[in-house]
Amino acid sequence: xxxxxxxxxxxxxxxxxxxxxxxxxxxxxxxxxxxxxxxxxxxxxxxxxxxxxxxxxxxxxxxxxxxxxxxxxxxxxxxxxxxxxxxxxxxxxxxxxxxxxxxxxxxxxxxxxxxxxxxxxxxxxxxxxxxxxxxxxxxxxxxxxxxxxxxxxxxxxxxxxxxxxxxxxxxxxxxxxxxxxxxxxxxxxxxxxxxxxxxxxxxx
Ligand SMILES: [Fe+2]
Numbered sequence: 477x478x479x480x481x482x483x484x485x486x487x488x489x490x491x492x493x494x495x496x497x498x499x500x501x502x503x504x505x506x507x508x509x510x511x512x513x514x515x516x517x518x519x520x521x522x523x524x525x526x527x528x529x530x531x532x533x534x535x536x537x538x539x540x541x542x543x544x545x546x547x548x549x550x551x552x553x554x555x556x557x558x559x560x561x562x563x564x565x566x567x568x569x570x571x572x573x574x575x576x577x578x579x580x581x582x583x584x585x586x587x588x589x590x591x592x593x594x595x596x597x598x599x600x601x602x603x604x605x606x607x608x609x610x611x612x613x614x615x616x617x618x619x620x621x622x623x624x625x626x627x628x629x630x631x632x633x634x635x636x637x638x639x640x641x642x643x644x645x646x647x648x649x650x651x652x653x654x655x656x657x658x659x660x661x662x663x664x665x666x667x668x669x670x671x672x673x674x675x676x677x678x679x680x
Contacts, residue, residue: 488635497631522570530565557665565661573646584662588635593657594628
């Protein structure tokens, strides 16, 4: 029997080297608020840098490494393009457990999260089946059900199509022993759009 898989949804992972991870984590830790402030952030929300970190020469090596992985992902999806670039890149840090409700990343092709520090009990990320009709019958499946939970691993980057619904969830009530530090980013391409479209203007 032959099968044709239609409209697959890729989730890419790539593990950076220990030396890359050490260098980026040391640099990120040096930016953090003092512990007493980081421990008491209003509403348990994460502390974030500016989302234009990719324009800071200090982070050029990390931006370049992320773009290299992103281009491999775009090649894998056979997305034709003249170029690809980071539109936003920022660092999140938090001691407290918190949830980030299900969302997508508009005006992007590819989005991702790189974990620089992921202590025990760190929040995991949950991806949702993008086919709403698939919930008509909840079948037991051996591969993936209607969601996929991914545990953060230090030095690992996850990348997915930006339209894919995902959330970040605490998996325990424990306060973390050190901050969970992650890098979020969005990627867009330059190319000719082959149908009518409004021009997207980025805010820079
Ligand atoms: Fe997100």
